[in-house]
Amino acid sequence: MEFYTSSKYKRPIRLDEKTREFAYESLHCKYGRDTRKVPYVSLKHIAGYETMSALDQYNCAILEIAKTAPIRICEGELVSGAATLGDAIGHNVPARFDDTREEMRSVSHLTVDFFEVLEIGMDGIRAKAEEAFKKHVDPEKKAFIKSCIHCIECMEIWHNRYVEALKEKTGFETVLENLKTVPFRPARNFYEAVQSIWCCFAFLRLCGNWPGIGRIDVLLGHYLKADLECGKLTLEEAREILAHFFIKGCEWITGESCVSGDAQHYQNIILAGINECGHEVTNEVTYLVLDIIEETGISDFPVTVRINKNTEEKLLRRVAEVIRFGGGVVAVYNEDLVLESLADMGYPQEEARKFANDGCWEVQIPGKTNFSYVPFDGLKILQHVTLKDYDKTLDFEDFETLFEQYKKDLREQIEMIYRQRVLEKLQEDNVHFKTATPCTVVALFEQSCIERGISYHEGGTVYNVISPHIGGLPDVANSLYAIKKAVFDEKIVSFKRFMKILKENWENEELLRKHILNHYQYYGNDNDEVDFIAAEILDDFSDMCRKYDKETPIRFVSGVSTFGRQVDWAPMRLAAPFGRKSGEVLSGNLSPTPGTDTSGAAAIIQSYCKADLKKQHTGAALDIGFIPSNIDSDNAISAIVGLIKGFVRLGGYFMQMDTVDRATLIEAQKNPANYQNLSVRVSGWNARFVTMSKEWQDMIIEKTEK
Amino acid sequence: MRAKIFDIQRNSFVDGPGIRTTVFLKGCNLNCKWCHNPESQLPKTQLLFYQSKCVSCGRCKEVCPHALKTCEWCGRCAVQCPTGAREVCGKEYTVEEVFCEVAKxxxxxxxxxxxxTFSGGECMLQIEFLREILKKCKEQGIHTAVDTAGDVPWEYFEKIMSVTDLFLYDIKCFSDNLHREGTGNSNELILQNLQKLSEQFSGDVIIRVPVIGGFNDREEELKQIATFVKKLRYKKTELLPYHEMGNYKYEALGRQYTSYYVPRQEEMEKYRTFF
Known part of the structure; x- marks a missing residue:
């Protein structure tokens, strides 16, 4: 039984053989396929369902899920509870009135607050809700809070079903004992804390939601410390318990193909960094998490480590060692810069220091944030708007005029997003939110929703953020740079002729295309001339968004991403001025366009860091790929550590590193059966390569270093 | 003062500790048959021509003062070549220019x-330049390494020892006959220099042994090298398996390459136990 790695080194063995088997089965789709068997619970029998309010319908759905969703207890599991309904894997509330269609969309892109349930238990949260119910008079608010209490009762029904089922089995005495306390009462030790978080997480997912976990080492570290000190638990035992949490989290792996691959349910985990008081939080749990993913290669909880200038060398080296095994499981935040960025947004320092992410890398305060982003293609604006689909009558007398025109067109795009996405969400007073789809279960783990009596989607959270995300920015910078060089500096082609050539997709102009492709140094090679074009656009983009920030209760700040959209955008894109033909898959996130970066990772980081990235308040990601053979030396660990530290010192935001070579990916495309667990970093998430569509696989292959 | 340099590579993980920039100086006094940088051997500027990239557009011929009949390495053809099929190998750099790249x-x-890391070719053949650039880097607090085959007068080492932190020193074989056969030169001076270096140099020495399948991959040969180096003071030894990644460059130079094979991983593991 071996866990896949692209490295020549073997993954270490620390876990019990039975735990390893459990992991192996889970990674090989055993429970995912089981989850698919029952996709949803039926609401058909509920009298008067169709005439109920949306909230009442939701309440019925959650009750039915709690009462009838299949119970799953795996042999030897150390934590219990399972999200067993298949529609949830597709981002839906898994309950249907009409068998032919899904009823309600669920919630993702959030990290909820698990601190409260550990401290006061679900009973404490229920008491809070009862208090709030008494306080409010508004019938809508009362109805919402009642729904909260109802959902806690549903959770109790579901929880009791597990307790009863476990009583029937032998060998689950400790699990049963734990479940008698958590999650309804406060957790008293590490094991109870793990079970408590797992129960809440599983119930959230059972009801269709895709929450992140957040800062697991902060959540669990002090429990483990106390248990170790009093000898209640050994580090090895703690590792086994925590490993079961990770293995259970693989229960949605189905091995089935979908466009962007499976394993992207945004169950993000954050490690390390400072706490509210500014003290480093790294503890035994931090290292246990790294041990577990190093051994099993479980990539379903994308892990991001908060690195700052004082991060201990030991942690950096562990991170580098895990990165070397491939799978792209571990990414890094530059904590110093993220905190500066949040301060720039006006978040109080203590609050900012709690940051986690939404599911990919967009920074948010867990349990306090409703976040959404609006992606758009920056290259499309250049091609379709500024250059009017390469209109042959178009002419610009100099580069500056062209550049200014692009920024003007970008500004209009931002204004449109603001009108369509922010103002649309609000009532006419621009203060109150319009009614939205119910999602009460989420509100149980969001601070302030219950107290305010307002749901998650209707402004109940402390922070509401909508962030325009620019994509294709490196392609825009490269395009503008190519025009600057070829048309205005070297004058090897006139502007009008160049437009005609691009309109005709470089037809019969292969020599000019090759010249432009091969003779200029594009973004990713530490060439100031092109890098500063990118940096300037980003700066202006941020300012354009800030103009509307704080105009309404919804924060409006910028970020950079494509996630995988460069694949979807490719067919709509025209030829690009830097030598690319129409339809090619270009840059992802803020990473160089595939094939243009020839100077290595250090130069890529230098290019990326020239922009003032703290102004991208919801994040700007960089992807770096290594060939396994290049980092199979001892020195490679120092080198990876050096890259991470350099990234922090130069002012990077978020960096994900993966190690896999093209040959392996191409082989996996041909023989998927042999590469079931080859996991690759897609963007903010990982996916098993063989479950992705051909287009997405090709994109990953293209961006992998030749 | 100028040196002939054929490449400056950033972000190397394999030419000494940490992340390094490797500066390749052109010209070598050995003629190793397996050399993976054949373009480094001659000190003069050369033209590389990659047939597979050529689209026969004829621009090179148009701009060449000699219509491609002879070559003075002016590089005009390479500038005009849209596909990069023609590449000028070897460019003069001042100390300041090299430092500027290194400092990035x-x-x-x-x-x-x-x-x-200064590599080559044999970077020590341009010793005066090498000393100046090493001095400059050292003054600026940059860790310096010299990758050498060691077949140069001992005085050259003396000239740069004080400004070098690390030598990467190649030993290709112990028996002189085999060395002559593979490189064209005796290894007497090489072994002598290494001996002296290990006695007199206060910095680090890493001894690197290329393992060339079909040439020096014999147990006895490698054991002899091991016996020799074990008597010396050095930081560590590294055995580097032969690879074929340089073969395409022989074609670009219009040369034949001698075929060797890549030693298997198990063999490499075994050889490493000798050291």
């Missing part, structure tokens, strides 16, 4: 314990 990744040298 300074932050990464600090964060990774890396620095600059």
């Amino acid at each position: 990744d300074r932050i990464f040298y600090q964060t990774s314990g890396g620095g600059v």
